[in-house]
Amino acid sequence: DAGITQSPRHKVTETGTPVTLRCHQTENHRYMYWYRQDPGHGLRLIHYSYGVKDTDKGEVSDGYSVSRSKTEDFLLTLESATSSQTSVYFCAISEDKDTGREQYFGPGTRLTVT
Amino acid sequence: GQNIDQPTEMTATEGAIVQINCTYQTSGFNGLFWYQQHAGEAPTFLSYNVLDGLEEKGRFSSFLSRSKGYSYLLLKELQMKDSASYLCAVRDRNNAGNMLTFGGGTRLMVKP
Numbered sequence: 117d118a119g120i121t122q123s124p125r126h127k128v129t130e131t132g133t134p135v136t137l138r139c140h141q142t143e144n145h146r147y148m149y150w151y152r153q154d155p156g157h158g159l160r161l162i163h164y165s166y167g168v169k170d171t172d173k174g175e176v177s178d179g180y181s182v183s184r185s186k187t188e189d190f191l192l193t194l195e196s197a198t199s200s201q202t203s204v205y206f207c208a209i210s211e212d213k214d215t216g217r218e219q220y221f222g223p224g225t226r227l228t229v230t
Numbered sequence: 231g232q233n234i235d236q237p238t239e240m241t242a243t244e245g246a247i248v249q250i251n252c253t254y255q256t257s258g259f260n261g262l263f264w265y266q267q268h269a270g271e272a273p274t275f276l277s278y279n280v281l282d283g284l285e286e287k288g289r290f291s292s293f294l295s296r297s298k299g300y301s302y303l304l305l306k307e308l309q310m311k312d313s314a315s316y317l318c319a320v321r322d323r324n325n326a327g328n329m330l331t332f333g334g335g336t337r338l339m340v341k342p
Contacts, residue, residue, distance in 0.1 A: 147328050149329070156334065157334065158317065158332045158333055158334040158335050159273070159317065159319075159332040160332070161329060161330075161331075164329060174329070175331075206272060206273070210328040212328065218263060218265075218275040218278060219263075219275075219328065219330060220275070221272035221273050221274070222272060223271075223272050224271075224272055
């Protein structure tokens with residue numbers, strides 16, 4: 117299995133509080149991604165990174181920011197959590213851009229905003 | 231943008247064969263992936279198609295027709311452990327990263 121961990125695995129927070137989710141990899145892969153998964157919507161890309169300090173927005177980036185100061189860590193921050201951000205968040209990594217190399221997913225973080 | 235459609239749910243019998251279809255519309259197709267996701271777990275990679283035709287991998291096969299914007303995942307000799315969601319994802323050559331757009335997933339229930 118690809119070495120990807122996410123922390124925390126579960127979190128309950130209140131509306132308006134800041135939340136940071138961490139994704140850590142030991143594979144030295146260049147690309148890292150944050151997705152959210154909700155019933156009826158499948159996996160949707162929030163932000164991605166194509167190198168240290170290189171990030172870009174995905175399909176549902178509003179209300180989220182990311183940072184990548186080291187190859188192995190990709191942080192997702194909710195500046196002021198809202199109930200609509202209750203979801204399961206998956207981090208993924210990818211070695212290459214244009215080959216058949218797939219994205220490997222972390223175990224997920226279940227976030228509940230009350 | 232991209233639009234990916236797959237059935238929401240399917241039911242099949244243990245030992246049978248099931249075909250899960252996926253249709254897509256994209257401006258710059260650059261590969262189609264199938265993932266399996268058991269309830270409460272992360273998606274895991276099943277197959278990749280970038281050229282037309284069938285890719286076989288044990289009990290699982292995946293087919294692609296780029297001209298029709300169509301793929302299917304074929305599961306043979308179904309086992310109870312195959313009960314899971316199956317996610318179709320398309321990569322677009324117009325994006326900077328290896329970004330995938332996912333369909334909503336097909337929840338497969340295998341019955342004895």
